[in-house]
Amino acid sequence: KNQVEQSPQSLIILEGKNCTLQCNYTVSPFSNLRWYKQDTGRGPVSLTIMTFSENTKSNGRYTATLDADTKQSSLHITASQLSDSASYICVVSFTSGTYKYIFGTGTRLKVLA
């Protein structure tokens, strides 16, 4: 069964600290993996995208890694800011005639001053 699991479910950190969010997937055949940031009540915004051959991808203070062998990905946020408070969703896509997407349930991050 194609699934995407994220951990932790929620996280609280102090401003300026780093954190790492995890994503494990059992999706086949794998096409790519994306991390989205979703502010409360808003649509998700793409942060990074990685294909099978990519190990890491950065977008400012966000760095995503991918281990296709173990089917794990992580999103590392450096020097967190209050504006990083949001849900972070891992999405894995695969092709089965057409593109299909499996969404994780997200990690809710709260950054405190």
Add this chain to the structure above:
Amino acid sequence: DAGVTQSPTHLIKTRGQQVTLRCSPKSGHDTVSWYQQALGQGPQFIFQYYEEEERQRGNFPDRFSGHQFPNYSSELNVNALLLGDSALYLCASRTTRLSTDTQYFGPGTRLTVL
């Protein structure tokens, strides 16, 4: 270049009523997908439209129906609303003309069923 737009922003309905949500895709995009996102959950795929036809469908009942117009915009219709239909409804668009599956999401419509 306009991104994905959705209307209305918020909507309140009562059980048994019908609702129509609207989505305009990002300029140049021809495929529209709809998602339901309950509070604290990830988006759940409802269906996808391309060339004015439903191409894929998630595990949603027939009360959920849709339409795509020649200008690629789309509507999501939900009949006989239930309390459990309260959620954020997201529209996402992409283009089939490029070798990418990148979806762009709209801001969503928050539906509350009382």
